[in-house]
Amino acid sequence: MASVTITGAEGRQIAVSTGLFIDNAFVPATGNSTIDIENPSTRAHLVTVAAAQTEDIDRAVQSSKKAYATWKNESPNARRALLNKLADLIERDATEFASLEAVDGGILYKDSLGLHVPQSVDTLRYFAGWADKVDGVSMSIPQGMAYTRREPIGVCAAVVPWNAPLMITIWKVAPALAAGNTLVIKSPEMCPLYAQKLGQLISEAGFPPGVVNILCGLGAVAGQALAEHMEVKKLSFTGSSGVGRSILATSARTNLKKITLELGGKGPSIVFDDADWDNALLWTTLGITVNNGQICAAGSRIYVQDTIYKKFVEEFSKRSREAVHGDPLLSETTKGPVMNAGQLEKMLAYVEKGKKSGAKLLHGGERIGKEGHFFANTAFADVSQDAPIMQEEIFGPFASIAPFKTEEEVIAKANGTLYGLSSAVFTNDLNKAFRVTEGIESGQVTVNTWGTVNANTPFGGVKESGFGRDNGKEALDEWTTVKSVKWNILPSKLMAEAAGTGSLLTVILTTSVTPSAPSTDLVSSILESFDRHCPSLVDCRVIVVFDGYDQVTPSARLKKGCITSEQARDFVLYKENVKKLVLNRHYEDNDTVVLTERSAEAEFGSLNRADNVVHYTTAQTQDKKVTFIEPVRRLGFGLAVRSALRATETPYVWVQQHDWALVSDFPIDPLLLIMGASESVPEAPIKYVCLPAMRMLSYATSSDVVEFPTLRELTASLKRDFSPASDPDVKIPLTPLFFWHDKPHVASTAHYLERVFPTRLAMLRGDFVEDKIGQRARSQMKEGQWTKWASWLYYPDEGKELCLRHLKGRTWGGTEGEVGKIAIWRQRNGGNKPEATREPSPDVANYQDKPKCGSNEDRIET
Structure with a gap:
């Protein structure tokens, strides 16, 4: 072309x-x-x-x-x-x-x-x-949500x-x-x-x-x-x-x-006698001369309080008549042409209408030169309210000025046209400004200025100036349509029968026993909390991942101290005790249950190891209702969950850490509905729930994450209000998302990095869950750390910034940072981790005859 x-x-x-x-x-x-x-x-x-x-x-x-x-x-x-x-x-x-x-x-x-x-x-x-x-927005409706x-x-x-x-x-x-x-x-x-x-x-x-x-x-x-x-x-x-x-x-x-x-406008500029004199003259002049007055929001009607009217008219005429007409490309030009011959002829015609109405021509009213469409700045004084030049849009540098006495009078005059696009009020009396702006019928009112335009401020009119808005958040309403979505939420029991919660959801329970606390009480409390607060979970398939420490050590997690013989014995028997506990809940006669075993390798192991792999064994019932995963070495939470995911056959997963238990009725049914409706969303397909990761939405607007638009985007698009059954008037906004510790499981690595999934999130304690171990930690640490947030956040594509508040306050360097630390360690220590410092084999024999806290008596009895 x-x-x-x-x-x-x-x-x-x-x-x-x-x-x-x-x-x-x-x-x-x-x-x-x-x-x-x-x-x-x-x-x-x-x-x-x-x-x-x-x-x-x-x-x-x-x-x-x-x-x-x-x-x-x-x-x-x-x-x-x-x-x-x-x-x-x-x-x-x-x-x-x-x-x-x-x-x-x-x-x-x-x-x-x-x-x-x-x-x-x-x-x-x-x-x-x-x-x-x-x-x-989300809202609650009877027997459902919307x-x-x-x-x-x-x-x-x-x-x-x-x-x-x-x-x-x-x-x-x-x-x-x-x-x-x-x-x-x-x-x-x-x-x-x-x-x-x-x-x-x-x-x-x-x-x-x-x-x-x-x-x-x-x-x-x-x-x-x-x-x-x-x-x-x-x-x-x-x-x-x-x-x-x-x-x-x-x-x-x-x-x-x-x-x-x-649409059109016939904007009033109202000047009270207490206004700043120079400021009012400046803006009323600009309001009708900028862009040759060819602005729908132009201040073409100027109402001046009678006590200053004569003086104002004289000064306004002096200032507004001044103009340098010429080529608009030149810096010395202060006034270009009007758009075309039609506009020029239209304004000349309104000059005659103004004269016929009895108004006083102050200046202008004629064409400038013969080459272009130039028209002189024009102003009429003493214009009656019903005069055409006071009522009709002229769309040029054409001002109509009239006096007024009172607020009530000028508000009536300002509203006395078919238009309502933009208005201006000039006064130093704050109360007066509020009263007048409230009384004027206009889409925009400016105080002590004229016609300012901002991207974040809506612009549009009322009456015959139109409807709808440009700019501001309100403009998005003009370019979108609203769809209402309503869900009929069945009671939990009916929901399980109708939708088959057991066929939709698998419960993954990760348990990491410590030698100092080898009791199954934590697991028991979790299962009991399911019975009490979310019975639908009882019917679901369950995968238990044993991710425990491999040796009895005085540096056990969260609780240090000497290990007794009884604790050491229970530690060795912990896996069998948990198996019995879980199988007893799902089968009347667990002695007849047959477990089929197979071997597998974890997705990846520890970067500190040369082989970089962790082997594990799965033991599964014939009906696939219960599965146990036993790694030969500790996996870590993220890898433990990923290993369990390989054994899941349901579309959704509930991840349960052994130190968290429900303390309030949990809304699993609406959660499943949201997951089903959102699993295909490319930004954040919802397939996983993890109670420690269910975050309160107030966190998304806190100072810690205000810089992260991705988190705000996902949070805003997926948030829903839930109510505990024990207190239906309480509205708790939750986002049914879980972000994995190391790698994504809802998409490829490239997709993960593109979407900037954070690593891990935690919720404020006490809303739906109770942290059993955390409670002990609170009493021991005697500080307020656990009353705050406990979360790891890592955003690969947002400046690789990190927000960390963790129990021990350690510094996490992010994926690249941690890899870098390992590389430095290997360089300093000549390659792989020395054999003597590697984690030992999990064989029970390794635990025998080793002193515990210096005591030869505290040994495992075999």
């Missing part, structure tokens, strides 16, 4: 294509239809661009429909990255965008460079940050005005794409060059073809075709009230597409 070269500020040469931007390529319009673009400063022909026809609109919509099928499922992280990339590119080419807006739109180069372009960049970055935070999902709408359209084209286009693009929609944009037919440049950068940024299509065309043809198209599910329009009405009517008679309208 042909391209042209435009001369910008300081003689810069800017190449832009003249075609329609469809599927990341510039193509000609049907029938080679074109539009001639003029330079409003000179009225000379500037460029000829393709003019979209109905067939072209359909082609673009079908392209966006095809792209939507994959774009809607693109990860929020990917959408965020693309939006940020586009922001970077626009920032890089800021001078080119400012030049293009100047040559075909008459906008001052310095205004575009100082406001329109930076605002566009800020908006893209702002909504890039929202890409992973488009979430719903939550909402905010989902993209589909193929959307945007019809953009000519007065601030880049900025307003980005107001549409950023939230639409962040929410997962695709977008067809009709750029303004009088100043499309910025859009041609934008198409180039969208392709350069890496957006998939069809996600954004940009077409220049006449409103009556291209705009109407978008409004009528049955595949367009939402249309956002910024422009005149008349066209907005037409779009609304078209939606009503076609497919009832969602509509956002930001």
Whole structure:
């Protein structure tokens, strides 16, 4: 497709294509239809661009429909990255965008460079940050639960005005794409060059073809075709009230597409006699002269309290009449042309209407020069409330000034038009400011300033100024649709019968006995807590992993001290005692139960060992109801669980550490429903539950993790409110996720690293579970460490930062850090760990005849 070269500020040469931007390529319009673009400063022909026809609109919509099928499922992280990339590119080419807006739109180069372009960049970055935070809410309903999902709408359209084209286009693009929609944009037919440049950068940024299509065309043809198209599910329009009405009517008679309208305005600026004098004059002047007054939020009505009215009018006229008309590319120019001849003639006509209404012309009211569309700044004083120049949008540097006496009077006057887009109040009385802003019917009210625009602040109108909002979190509501999801939660017993909890869930119990505490009381308390607080778990398959210490040692975990002969004997018999305990609960006559044994190797062993492997034996009942896993060496929690996972045949797993027991009725049924509904979510398929890892959601917003967007994203998208049966009024937000200690089990390593899964999380003590060993530790340590969080967090792709609060306060270096430590140790010690320091064989013989704490009497009796 042909391209042209435009001369910008300081003689810069800017190449832009003249075609329609469809599927990341510039193509000609049907029938080679074109539009001639003029330079409003000179009225000379500037460029000829393709003019979209109905067939072209359909082609673009079908392209966006095809792209939507994959774009809607693109990860929020990917959408965020693309939006940020586009922001970077626009920032890089800021001078080119400012030049293009100047040559075909008459906008001052310095205004575009100082406001329109930076605002566009800020908006893209702002909504890039929202890409992973488009979430719903959860609520409780009788006999069940409910939550909402905010989902993209589909193929959307945007019809953009000519007065601030880049900025307003980005107001549409950023939230639409962040929410997962695709977008067809009709750029303004009088100043499309910025859009041609934008198409180039969208392709350069890496957006998939069809996600954004940009077409220049006449409103009556291209705009109407978008409004009528049955595949367009939402249309956002910024422009005149008349066209907005037409779009609304078209939606009503076609497919009832969602509509956002930001329409005309007749903004009041109210100046009280206690206002800061210079500040009020500054902002009221800027409010009607910036961008030649061609702003829907322009402060075109100025109400001044009668006590300062005469003086204010004189000073306002003096300041606002001053202007240097000329080429908007030049730095000395303070006022460019209006958009076209039609706008110029319209304002000249309103000058005559103002005179006929009896208002006093202060200055202006005439055309400047003969070459371009230049119009002098114009102001009328003593304007009556019903005068056309006080009631109707003129869209130019045209101010109407009138006096007022009281708050009540000026509020009534401010509200006395069909519009309600933007207003300004100037006063140093805080209470007065609150009263007036509350009384004004307007989508935006500024105090002691005028018309400020921020990416995080919603912008839109009321009354005939339209509805819906650009910018701010509220803009995401305009580009999403709400889906309500309701679950009927059956009682636990019925749930188990109907859905077969036993066929859905396997309980993995890891037990790591210590010589100083070899009793099976901990395991017994776990099983008893299942009976009391979650009977559905009793019917589930169970896998017990023995991950104990291999020798009696005075440095046993959590509790140091001498080991008695009785404790040593129970330590050796611990595995058999646990087996009997578990089998007795599942079989009436466990003496007849046959266990089938087989050997296997763990996924990996210790990096301190040359063979880097751990062998283990599985013993399983014939009905696969109970399985025992006995490693020949200690595995560690993460590896123990992974080994058990190889023996599971159910879709979901409950991981239970032997030092945790339920202390409240646990909502397993809604948890299973959520797991079933979310197991295919690519960001976080839910297949595992671990009580110590069930985290309270307040942790996700704590200062420890505020820097980690992935954690916030997963937490927000999966959180649900649960209530203990003992206290249904208590709402406890939980996330049914478990993140493994070393490697992922829901995806490949590459997927794991891409999604930035954290390593391990723990929940605040006492909500649903009780830490038996931790209680003893608390009493021994006599410090508040266990009243806080106990968690390991490691984020590979987020700066490899670490948050650690652990019982012993040791420093964890992360995966790479720990490997590095091992490498340093090996280098210093000449290779592998010396044989004398390796963990011994687990044979019982190794325990015999070894002194315990210096006592020859404390031996294992065989």
